[in-house]
Amino acid sequence: MMTEHNHDQSPDEQPRQAVDASAGEARVFRFPVEHVDTDKDDTATVPGVVEGEIVEPAPVDRPAPREGTGSALVRAEKRQPILPAWAKNIQEFRDTARWALGYAGHTIAFHAVRCPVYIARVLARVPRGTLRLLSGLVRWLTDAEGRPVRSAAALREDAGEYLKLSIQRDHRVRTRAIIAAGAGAAGIAAFLLGRAMLPEIVQWGIAAAAVAAVGWLGAPADQPIASRAIEATKVPKLTSDAVTRALAALGISQINQALGKGGEGIGFPKPISRDGKGWRADIDLPHGVTPGDIMDRREKLASGLRRPLGCVWPEADTSEHAGRLVLWVGDQDMRKAKQPAWPLRKGSRVDLFQPQPFGTDQRGRWVDLRLMFTSVVIGAIPRMGKTFALRELLLIAALDPRAELHTYDLKGTGDLDPLEPVTHVHGVGDDEDEIEKAVADMRRLREELRRRAKLIRDLAKQGLAPENKVTPELASKKSLGLHPIVIGVDECQVWFEHDEYGDELEAIATDLVKRGPALGMILILATQRPDAKSLPTGISANVSTRFCLKVQGQTENDMVLGTSKYKQGVRATTFAWADKGIGYLVGEGADAQIVRTVAGLDGPAAEKVAAYARALREAAGTLSGHAIGQTMQPDETTRRDTLLEDILAVVPETEKRVWNERVIARLYELRPDVYETYREAADLTAALKRHGIRTGQVWGTTDDGRGSSRIGITRADIAKAVTDRNREREAS
Numbered sequence: 001m002m003t004e005h006n007h008d009q010s011p012d013e014q015p016r017q018a019v020d021a022s023a024g025e026a027r028v029f030r031f032p033v034e035h036v037d038t039d040k041d042d043t044a045t046v047p048g049v050v051e052g053e054i055v056e057p058a059p060v061d062r063p064a065p066r067e068g069t070g071s072a073l074v075r076a077e078k079r080q081p082i083l084p085a086w087a088k089n090i091q092e093f094r095d096t097a098r099w100a101l102g103y104a105g106h107t108i109a110f111h112a113v114r115c116p117v118y119i120a121r122v123l124a125r126v127p128r129g130t131l132r133l134l135s136g137l138v139r140w141l142t143d144a145e146g147r148p149v150r151s152a153a154a155l156r157e158d159a160g161e162y163l164k165l166s167i168q169r170d171h172r173v174r175t176r177a178i179i180a181a182g183a184g185a186a187g188i189a190a191f192l193l194g195r196a197m198l199p200e201i202v203q204w205g206i207a208a209a210a211v212a213a214v215g216w217l218g219a220p221a222d223q224p225i226a227s228r229a230i231e232a233t234k235v236p237k238l239t240s241d242a243v244t245r246a247l248a249a250l251g252i253s254q255i256n257q258a259l260g261k262g263g264e265g266i267g268f269p270k271p272i273s274r275d276g277k278g279w280r281a282d283i284d285l286p287h288g289v290t291p292g293d294i295m296d297r298r299e300k301l302a303s304g305l306r307r308p309l310g311c312v313w314p315e316a317d318t319s320e321h322a323g324r325l326v327l328w329v330g331d332q333d334m335r336k337a338k339q340p341a342w343p344l345r346k347g348s349r350v351d352l353f354q355p356q357p358f359g360t361d362q363r364g365r366w367v368d369l370r371l372m373f374t375s376v377v378i379g380a381i382p383r384m385g386k387t388f389a390l391r392e393l394l395l396i397a398a399l400d401p402r403a404e405l406h407t408y409d410l411k412g413t414g415d416l417d418p419l420e421p422v423t424h425v426h427g428v429g430d431d432e433d434e435i436e437k438a439v440a441d442m443r444r445l446r447e448e449l450r451r452r453a454k455l456i457r458d459l460a461k462q463g464l465a466p467e468n469k470v471t472p473e474l475a476s477k478k479s480l481g482l483h484p485i486v487i488g489v490d491e492c493q494v495w496f497e498h499d500e501y502g503d504e505l506e507a508i509a510t511d512l513v514k515r516g517p518a519l520g521m522i523l524i525l526a527t528q529r530p531d532a533k534s535l536p537t538g539i540s541a542n543v544s545t546r547f548c549l550k551v552q553g554q555t556e557n558d559m560v561l562g563t564s565k566y567k568q569g570v571r572a573t574t575f576a577w578a579d580k581g582i583g584y585l586v587g588e589g590a591d592a593q594i595v596r597t598v599a600g601l602d603g604p605a606a607e608k609v610a611a612y613a614r615a616l617r618e619a620a621g622t623l624s625g626h627a628i629g630q631t632m633q634p635d636e637t638t639r640r641d642t643l644l645e646d647i648l649a650v651v652p653e654t655e656k657r658v659w660n661e662r663v664i665a666r667l668y669e670l671r672p673d674v675y676e677t678y679r680e681a682a683d684l685t686a687a688l689k690r691h692g693i694r695t696g697q698v699w700g701t702t703d704d705g706r707g708s709s710r711i712g713i714t715r716a717d718i719a720k721a722v723t724d725r726n727r728e729r730e731a732s
């Protein structure tokens with residue numbers, strides 16, 4: 001029993017009240033109060049006699065606090081949206097409008113084609129209609145409906161009754177005959193007047209309508225003139241009875257108790273309503289039952305609701321209390337429902353700084369994902385659509401021509417080959433050779449990460465990177481080399497479990513996951529074995545975007561989706577084997593939501609999108625590496641990083657400052673194959689800028705002895721950068 005106390009009332013004037021809500025409906029008991037100690041706090045005490053005074057139990061429940069400090073009239077409330085959801089979401093609005101137009105268009109076309117048949121049917125039914133009309137008229141005129149009563153009176157030989165009825169009938173027939181004659185005369189007059197005055201087309205129209213009316217009258221009830229243009233595929237309405245029955249069938253004892261005699265029942269805080277292409281029920285579960293308990297029994301729930309499993313989506317409502325369940329029951333199985341066309345299938349140019357459509361939710365709305373400033377992990381048991389999801393993200397990245405792709409298909413079955421025309425580095429399989437190449441590439445990316453970190457620091461000092469991260473403007477400036485770098489690795493456990501390079505690859509990947517997002521480097525890892533070895537905790541704890549298709553247990557679930565997600569009711573274990581491409585997406589700072597990746601984006605479809613992406617890159621002049629046939633060799637990769645060391649090698653310590661042109665000439669002599677692309681002073685300036693080193697005006701003498709000021713380097717800057725880098729390397 002719950003007690004409720006009114007502290008505003010004077011205890012001596014008002015009787016105390018206790019409200020018993022246990023039986024569902026509140027009963028109010030009243031009992032007199034001799035003394036109430038209003039100063040008592042909210043700890044329960046036992047009534048008793050203290051020094052001759054009657055002591056009442058102290059209130060257990062505090063009075064409901066007043067919300068806020070302002071007006072007493074201001075109440076906490078939840079306002080229902082003014083516009084329905086379909087009218088607020090542009091995509092849903094478009095879908096609804098398209099459906100309505102299609103519906104109307106189809107109906108009109110259907111009936112237009114059948115018009116001749118309808119006319120023939122009408123004409124064929126005119127005689128019967130005329131007969132029905134006339135017989136109806138005669139019955140009315142002769143008061144036929146009273147005939148059985150009159151006959152009964154005659155049979156009973158009840159003269160008085162018969163006489164009364166006959167008089168009434170005569171009177172009625174007379175009145176009706178007058179009305180009929182009047183209406184007939186008016187009809188003839190109207191006909192003659194219409195013939196004389198109305199345009200011919202109207203006359204024909206009236207005649208046609210009259211014939212149609214008579215024909216319609218002649219149609220048997222089970223054979224309407226017009227055929228049905230659209231057969232509604234009826235989906236059963238979700239009712240509270242159906243939900244209660246389904247919940248009762250789950251075998252959860254608290255629910256059964258709540259539904260039993262005297263139980264609290266199941267609460268429905270809002271009416272069950274349409275939500276997208278389905279029904280939404282908000283449910284207050286009995287005390288002690290959590291949405292997780294229901295989600296664990298999704299299959300049983302679907303059986304209880306008599307709906308396919310793919311239609312039944314129980315979710316926790318984290319904005320409410322821990323016992324609030326949101327049950328969404330779709331009209332169609334999510335895996336079979338037609339997905340709206342992927343807006344990027346035609347390969348439009350994208351901006352990775354903006355959210356891009358990644359998949360659809362249960363309601364068929366696109367769910368966007370912003371790849372920039374994030375790192376992603378995708379986990380699932382085999383054959384659930386993990387590679388499809390990874391490839392889709394890489395295709396999105398490919399459609400931003402600034403993005404440099406590094407694609408690794410460690411399973412080696414060629415799933416990422418459709419990206420070959422656009423990727424900068426492409427690795428296939430787990431041969432030692434491939435792994436070494438990958439290690440070299442990852443080392444280079446780590447160097448790139450450090451260079452970017454330094455550069456961003458410098459740019460922030462100049463006020464060009466206000467949030468100490470890459471901005472769209474900075475990413476677009478080719479000279480800075482801060483374009484997005486997207487690294488996609490399928491079956492990443494192959495790397496992290498490697499005997500020789502596993503630890504190093506893990507360290508680099510962890511660094512990329514932690515620092516990469518702010519510096520425009522996005523690591524996307526996919527694994528079919530999400531455990532501590534294949535997805536090291538340093539990585540799984542730091543990724544910001546997680547996509548988890550079906551997994552087998554709580555550990556894998558939390559490994560991919562984040563700690564405690566299983567407990568919070570975000571359970572990818574509830575997906576069925578047939579839920580291909582359907583998973584929980586946990587974005588940065590966003591609640592988990594169920595998303596289905598783009599269906600049908602198989603190899604050939606991916607190749608088409610990649611072809612668009614290549615065209616965009618050709619136009620932007622950003623094709624590089626593997627895409628243009630340059631295969632990176634392990635040694636070549638490491639050699640690329642030696643610019644600073646090479647400068648120190650060609651500029652002796654005695655030369656404090658040197659012109660760029662002289663450094664370039666000496667570098668070319670040292671490694672002609674590497675430095676042949678350095679043609680002018682600006683090339684070296686740009687290359688050094690990527691290392692966070694700036695060039696400046698340097699005074700020197702030309703070969704013929706004239707003094708001049710030209711762009712040059714300060715050797716000490718280079719030496720300091722090398723020392724800093726080495727120190728950082730050692731530290732890591």
Ligand SMILES: Nc1ncnc2c1ncn2[C@@H]1O[C@H](COP(=O)(O)OP(=O)(O)OP(=O)(O)O)[C@@H](O)[C@H]1O
Nearest residue numbers: 382383384385386387388528580581596597598599
């Ligand atoms: N969004 C989707 N809708 C429907 N089917 C999908 C979707 N995404 C993937 N699939 C299907 O799921 C199947 C498995 O996909 P995929 O190869 O990506 O799985 P995987 O988890 O990477 O498997 P493996 O672990 O063997 O590499 C494919 O046959 C594909 O057709």
